Amino acid sequence: MVREIPCEEAARYVYGYLDGELEPETEKEFLHHVERCRKCMGVTEFERRILEFVHRSSGVEEAPEGLRDRVDRIFATAGDAGGDGG
Amino acid sequence: MASESSGEERRERIREECLSHIDALYGAALRMTKNERDAEDLVQETYLKAVRNLHRYREDAGCKAWLFTILTNTYIDMYRKRKRSPRKVEFDEEGATGIYDRIVDHFPGKPETGLRHSKDDLETFLSHFMADEVKAAIDDLPDIFRELIVLRDLEGFSYKECAEMLDIPIGTVMSRLHRGRKHLQEKLWDYARERGYVSEPREA
Numbered sequence: 001m002v003r004e005i006p007c008e009e010a011a012r013y014v015y016g017y018l019d020g021e022l023e024p025e026t027e028k029e030f031l032h033h034v035e036r037c038r039k040c041m042g043v044t045e046f047e048r049r050i051l052e053f054v055h056r057s058s059g060v061e062e063a064p065e066g067l068r069d070r071v072d073r074i075f076a077t078a079g080d081a082g083g084d085g086g
Numbered sequence: 087m088a089s090e091s092s093g094e095e096r097r098e099r100i101r102e103e104c105l106s107h108i109d110a111l112y113g114a115a116l117r118m119t120k121n122e123r124d125a126e127d128l129v130q131e132t133y134l135k136a137v138r139n140l141h142r143y144r145e146d147a148g149c150k151a152w153l154f155t156i157l158t159n160t161y162i163d164m165y166r167k168r169k170r171s172p173r174k175v176e177f178d179e180e181g182a183t184g185i186y187d188r189i190v191d192h193f194p195g196k197p198e199t200g201l202r203h204s205k206d207d208l209e210t211f212l213s214h215f216m217a218d219e220v221k222a223a224i225d226d227l228p229d230i231f232r233e234l235i236v237l238r239d240l241e242g243f244s245y246k247e248c249a250e251m252l253d254i255p256i257g258t259v260m261s262r263l264h265r266g267r268k269h270l271q272e273k274l275w276d277y278a279r280e281r282g283y284v285s286e287p288r289e290a
Binding site (some may be wrong): 007013015016019021042043047049050051053054055057059060061062063064066068070071072074075078079 | 240244
């Protein structure tokens with residue numbers, strides 16, 4: 001038997017569920033509730049879509065060439081120094 | 087001789103692995119510092135420290151998490167220290183509740199689905215936003231929330247990894263993430279209202 005939880009408790013687990021961070025037992029209780037509660041199902045779906053949207057919108061930034069060159073030199077310099085005392 | 091060349095190979099492998107994360111580091115640095123020059127400085131400093139601490143690098147532990155730990159610590163040392171205590175902000179942000187109810191009220195929903203809102207309503211709301219507006223909303227967040235949104239929602243680190251990087255308890259990660267996300271939603275709502283994407287009924 002899965003423990004019945006109220007909406008207020010389910011609300012606290014929404015992000016944990018979407019982040020894949022709930023304990024297995026808690027996740028079971030959460031899903032058991034959400035499958036039977038349209039409001040909580042709606043909230044969960046809503047939060048999922050916003051998180052996906054934020055992730056998508058933040059996109060991929062490209063490091064500027066100049067930075068790339070400087071970082072390359074950091075490694076090159078470290079290599080030349082022969083960290084192990086050559 | 088043999089050990090020297092395998093040391094060389096290892097170093098080259100680590101170098102390539104480290105460099106493969108430069109775009110992610112720069113993206114996170116940009117969101118954290120909110121400007122390109124500071125972001126470049128932060129990434130450069132991160133790599134300098136990484137190279138100096140290569141002896142601590144363990145290949146099985148995950149290069150990206152290792153670099154992000156250095157980045158986050160460096161960011162906190164270099165930038166956040168300059169600012170005053172975040173206590174006031176923490177207190178002020180307590181009330182963020184998110185915008186689910188507002189979206190539901192704004193879009194009356196489709197009676198036939200039985201739901202108070204439909205997926206399309208939220209999609210319509212979100213479709214108004216340009217990527218730059220979302221980034222601006224993230225940039226507007228108080229530091230302690232923005233850091234976690236970057237580490238978790240943009241970069242996908244686990245609660246545990248976030249907790250280790252920021253040196254805070256997992257419970258704090260969870261509560262800040264919760265409040266930060268709700269707060270971000272409200273920022274998006276405010277942007278939408280300012281630009282007339284949604285109109286909020288006048289207070290009764």
